[in-house]
Amino acid sequence: MAITARAEVIAAPKISISFPGLTKQGIPHTDLQVQEIVTRQSWPNNLAKEGGCRKPQFHPLFLEEAYNKCRDICAEYAKTFYLGTLLMTEERQKAIWAIYVWCRRTDELVDGPNADYMNSGVLERWEERLHDIFDGRPYDMLDAALSDTVFNFPLDIKPFRDMIEGMRMDTRKSRYKNFQELYLYCYYVAGTVGLMSVPVMGIAPESSVSTHSIYNAALYLGIGNQLTNILRDVGEDASRGRVYLPQDELAQFGLCDKDVLSRKVTDEWREFMKEQITRARFYFNLAEEGASQLDKDSRWPVWSSLLLYRKILDAIEDNDYDNLTKRAYVGRTKKLLMLPLAYTRALSKPGFSF
Numbered sequence: 001m002a003i004t005a006r007a008e009v010i011a012a013p014k015i016s017i018s019f020p021g022l023t024k025q026g027i028p029h030t031d032l033q034v035q036e037i038v039t040r041q042s043w044p045n046n047l048a049k050e051g052g053c054r055k056p057q058f059h060p061l062f063l064e065e066a067y068n069k070c071r072d073i074c075a076e077y078a079k080t081f082y083l084g085t086l087l088m089t090e091e092r093q094k095a096i097w098a099i100y101v102w103c104r105r106t107d108e109l110v111d112g113p114n115a116d117y118m119n120s121g122v123l124e125r126w127e128e129r130l131h132d133i134f135d136g137r138p139y140d141m142l143d144a145a146l147s148d149t150v151f152n153f154p155l156d157i158k159p160f161r162d163m164i165e166g167m168r169m170d171t172r173k174s175r176y177k178n179f180q181e182l183y184l185y186c187y188y189v190a191g192t193v194g195l196m197s198v199p200v201m202g203i204a205p206e207s208s209v210s211t212h213s214i215y216n217a218a219l220y221l222g223i224g225n226q227l228t229n230i231l232r233d234v235g236e237d238a239s240r241g242r243v244y245l246p247q248d249e250l251a252q253f254g255l256c257d258k259d260v261l262s263r264k265v266t267d268e269w270r271e272f273m274k275e276q277i278t279r280a281r282f283y284f285n286l287a288e289e290g291a292s293q294l295d296k297d298s299r300w301p302v303w304s305s306l307l308l309y310r311k312i313l314d315a316i317e318d319n320d321y322d323n324l325t326k327r328a329y330v331g332r333t334k335k336l337l338m339l340p341l342a343y344t345r346a347l348s349k350p351g352f353s354f
């Protein structure tokens with residue numbers, strides 16, 4: 001039985017996800033292979049992955065503890081994401097917690113307390129561990145949760161590897177010549193999260209748009225989130241010697257690194273920021289269409305994270321574009337008010353508009 005179903009999976013049409021937004025300007029395609037059929041149906045639990053090994057057999061109590069740990073980490077580090085996951089089915093929430101924890105740990109390698117010990121060997125070892133996770137040979141308990149997840153859902157290793165590549169980029173590079181370079185970084189560290197999430201969140205059975213366009217929307221949400229994150233944290237990043245802003249666009253507004261590092265909010269800075277905020281909103285708007293195509297239980301968490309992140313841009317405007325000395329903050333009340341709005345949006349049926 002497993003063999004028949006496996007052959008079916010191999011026969012599923014594959015599509016290649018392009019690098020949306022900037023392909024014309026020469027950014028290579030991500031080459032992510034998405035299996036249209038398995039993305040739309042749930043991945044059968046008892047099957048081996050294509051070309052891979054059989055699902056690893058962990059003791060149920062061990063797995064339960066592993067997922068509980070992932071849940072606790074997600075709840076502690078990302079209250080908003082966590083709240084969103086509570087609305088998902090149990091299988092899906094466990095998977096998102098496991099993915100969250102892997103992403104968080106990957107990010108911590110370069111941003112966390114042990115970042116001083118960071119070198120290319122550390123990332124190589126982390127990538128080896130990633131392959132082991134996908135081969136069903138996890139190194140530790142948190143890896144085991146992800147190992148179980150990748151055998152429960154049709155996850156592709158490519159976005160995971162790309163996120164590690166993003167961390168490599170971050171250790172080598174602290175300036176971005178133009179938006180094309182910055183976009184690539186945003187894809188690596190955040191667009192990838194969108195691509196990892198879709199196979200878990202699932203696509204609404206009644207959706208008639210292409211799987212391709214839904215993955216693109218997920219990628220755009222990651223880009224919008226990361227651009228927003230960058231705009232919120234300009235001052236903080238500058239104190240770490242990093243400027244995640246397109247240098248050519250700074251120059252167009254008569255600005256340079258020195259202006260960022262000196263933290264003076266001038267009219268030129270405000271004008272520059274207005275453009276950057278417009279661009280981040282552009283990506284959120286693109287993502288919106290895809291959010292409505294997700295499986296109905298996954299729409300609310302996605303809408304709430306989209307609306308929350310977008311509000312951070314409003315908060316930067318409310319601070320009169322001072323993101324050099326202040327951190328834009330969305331108050332608790334505003335956050336809570338967003339939840340019913342997200343819920344209403346989540347109720348809307350998948351459209352047929354694109």
Ligand SMILES: CC(C)=CCC/C(C)=C/CC/C(C)=C/CC/C(C)=C/[C@@H]1[C@@H](COP(=O)(O)OP(=O)(O)O)[C@]1(C)CC/C=C(\C)CC/C=C(\C)CCC=C(C)C
Pocket residue numbers: 077078081084085096099100103104107111189190191193194195197198214215217218219221222225226229287288290291294301302305
């Ligand atoms: C419910 C939900 C939104 C689930 C996704 C949860 C998940 C797996 C998150 C991983 C986040 C993470 C730790 C990424 C590592 C790299 C990183 C730090 C990226 C930044 C995230 C914000 O984290 P934070 O601000 O806490 O980080 P710092 O404190 O600044 O270090 C990012 C800005 C990226 C986040 C990107 C996403 C959550 C992608 C969202 C897209 C989807 C869930 C796809 C939705 C599908 C469609 C069709 C729209």
Ligand SMILES: Nc1ncnc2c1ncn2[C@@H]1O[C@H](COP(=O)(O)OP(=O)(O)OP(=O)(O)O)[C@@H](O)[C@H]1O
Pocket residue numbers: 076077078079080081082229308309312328329330331332335
């Ligand atoms: N009130 C807020 N204002 C601005 N940004 C926020 C706010 N709450 C969360 N964020 C940011 O949104 C992103 C995802 O939210 P996350 O779930 O991590 O929230 P959090 O860091 O746990 O915040 P909180 O503890 O306030 O709930 C993070 O980048 C976080 O910094």
Ligand SMILES: [Mn+2]
Pocket residue numbers: 077078079
């Ligand atoms: Mn957080």
